[in-house]
Amino acid sequence: MINTVCDEMCLPPTDMLYGSPYEFLETGIEGQALFNLPFGDIVNFLTPYTAVLFIFALTFTIIAAISKPERQVDTVFGGDACYTKDIPQDTLRFQRFMAIACGLATMGGIMAGDVFNFTLFTAFIGITNIGIVAAVKNKHILDNAFEYGLLAMIGTLPLFVGAALVLATTGTLSMWGLFNSSAAVPLFAKLLLVIGVIAEGMAPVFVAKAEITRAPGAPFILMVHVSSLLIFLRMIEIVISV
């Protein structure tokens, strides 16, 4: 995605962007890259920082895939009896599917070497998070899923506009190039990216409102928290580095 009509702010030609995988990307923020996988000018890569995030996302995705949910204990209102809540089989299947999709999107966002891909995966995380919460057939929970859905949809606007501004001002979306370039990304573009990720990553707050006493499904609901925090951590790395 290198712009052919760059001014002096633009990056060097594509063939100058990649050296040896182990000698190129080294920043004062997260150390030297451990691994890279170039697709044209888009280079997917892992640094020690993103490797930690990736391993964590992978671990919790596996846990979500193989765990059965907890059976939440609740008290009968007005009495001293207790009962446990169970998740119906079809809801369980759907939540598990969404949790795994959410984990895959998170891993994609962590490994993305392109700002546009990062924003796509972030939007994907928002969609899967809505799915995890909205799977529960309860008015209060569906209300929260609806509110979060609106926020996530609105959040895609600054998210993608931020990515578009990065391309317009630097001539590339490749992080591999941007991290090593002196071409400055405008503060406004960074701000839009931050606002977009925060809007997509607000899901745990809505889940917290809904799940206090109503929704069992710990391994799946936890994926909402995992994905939001991990994508937030990746966003911090990108915003500081570009």
Added chain:
Amino acid sequence: MILLYIILAIIAGLLFHGIHRKVIARIQTRPGPPIWQEFLHVMKFSFKQTWIPKTASKVLFVAIVPAVIAIWAGALYVLLTGGSLLIIFGVYLLHKITEHGLGLSSGSPYGKFGAIRSVLSAASEIPLIASIAGIYFITGSLMINDIVAYQAANGMLLITALPIALAMYVIILSKVPYSPFGIIEAKEIVSGNKTEHFGAFRAGLEIGFALKTFVLLAVFVTVFIGAMPFWMLLAATLILLMTMSFICALTPMLSPYDAVTIQIGVIIIVIVYMAFMAVFGGMP
């Protein structure tokens, strides 16, 4: 060698927890437990009968314990090798996920309330982001080796960037036992997110939390004072912890909303400080 350091850090962390309890007790004119009480706790829990509650999500209930130990052992490795402060920041946030998972996994309402409070107290991460951004703007790097080198050339960040150090201090304070910000384990919800983890699981958690305490204190000392021999690091971290013991002994547990309000106040102070530095000089 790194394994030896991890074991030493666990021992130091457990001892620190014991000293912390002792100092709090003495300030409150109580005799308090012996300083090796936390070792005794770990030993006791290790050999007590252990089972998984019938209502728990079994895999998550068990997996969360090694996850706590693993992330803080990783953070210690990063600190010892002079790696990126951003990774330690990441580990701090990953710890938040483990706190949440710990409470959700059992099916207990007490654990779940602890988990929900963990989400609410996410405000404590905001001062951390501000602190780390401030360190980056001042030193031009987030690699711990570079930050240590910067301090060797320009003096301690504890003096030259005091508001940032104070923000980090509040963050660490929020994670020590009996902290006024420790809303996730408040006694009105029994032991909060840890309520249902007992026996060997609780022993594992105590080990992970001891490691966390030591790592956070050691990060503060290294980043704001500088590199030093291991024995001196132990002494400095202990002094730092004892200052926190005074605060824990003299301050009641805050309500969840008060805790969040104070943490937001801290970030405003850091942002004003950084804006002041940017306008009137002081940042490279």
